[in-house]
Amino acid sequence: MCGKAFDQLEEVVIYRFIVPMCVWRLQRRLKIGMEWKFIRAWSTLDQLLYGSINRKKQELATKNFVDNDVHKINKMDLVTQILIMEDEDDGGDEKFIDKTSNKFLRDTAFTLIAAGRDTVAAALTWLIWCVANHPVVEKRILEELKQVMAVRPSSAIDDGEEKGGFFRNDELNKLVYLHATVCETLRLYPPVPFEHKCTVEADVLPSGHTVRKEERIIFSIYAMARMEEIWGEDCLEFKPERWISEKGTILHVPSYKFMTFLTGTRTCLGKNMSFTQVKSLASALLWNYKFELINDGCSVKPAVGMVLFMKDGLKTRVSKRDHW
Ligand code: HEM
Known part of the structure; x- marks a missing residue:
């Protein structure tokens, strides 16, 4: 239900890009059409988010937070972390749980879920597809993972870490080729494929185009990844190597190029x-x-939307690797 509400909000945001502002504002006032969908989706999310926040506040109100609990902050959920931080800002007032407004907590939780939910899922789906399509890349990633596994301390293996096959943070930092593969996937398949900005004043862009005051500019990050003047002649190729320097480290690419x-x-x-x-x-x-x-x-095609999903999803046959 919550996932559907998020999808509906995204649909309405796209709609607002397409129809004139006066139309959707009128629909909002009259509570009709797509704007009615927007109101209902918000109400579903509000029920879920406010419900969780109230439950968490009640739970925390019964606990007595002492200084030693603060060091456990990394293991805490989002609402608790924000409440603790607010408390510290206030010099440790015991009434912190009541004071942090539910709306602030709702907005913060919503922003993090909306910004991080589909984007990471889409990135991972495209990555699996790109790797499955490029056996040489897959081979190099597996070789790199094998090297990391080979030097894992035996205590970690005894603790059962190896069985889960999860890599620790310090190990992830050593995975240069995987990092490059993630960058290359995010370049060609940016989870947020287009963006818009609005001018504060009239100006002339570096390209020479003039823009009026309060003019809306929509630009395609997806298309920019496919422009020769930005990424060179091989811009259409999936090449993790473009992110790796001769010394074998990750190349720094400025964010105004990797958008x-x-x-x-x-x-x-x-x-x-x-x-x-x-x-x-x-x-x-x-x-x-x-x-x-x-x-x-069916060939894999991007779907049109706020987040770059695959139009018909990704169909794969998954088998367990047993050779390691
Ligand atoms: C691969 C995954 C992600 C991509 C490609 C991505 C991309 C973006 C882009 C393009 C924006 C700018 C939106 C705008 O100004 O219109 C943005 C903003 C933001 N993202 Fe992400 N995002 C990702 C994951 C996440 C995650 C996991 C979080 C946190 C849980 C997050 C939190 C935010 C926040 C809070 C903003 C708003 C920043 C601001 O307006 O100052 N994002 N993201």
């Missing part, structure tokens, strides 16, 4: 978190399973 997370003051706040999530899941999935694409005659 997947945008650039400037409104850069994605979850950029690092996204890399960690995608690398952590991709390494565990590729290490443990083989993904073979099912050729059912």
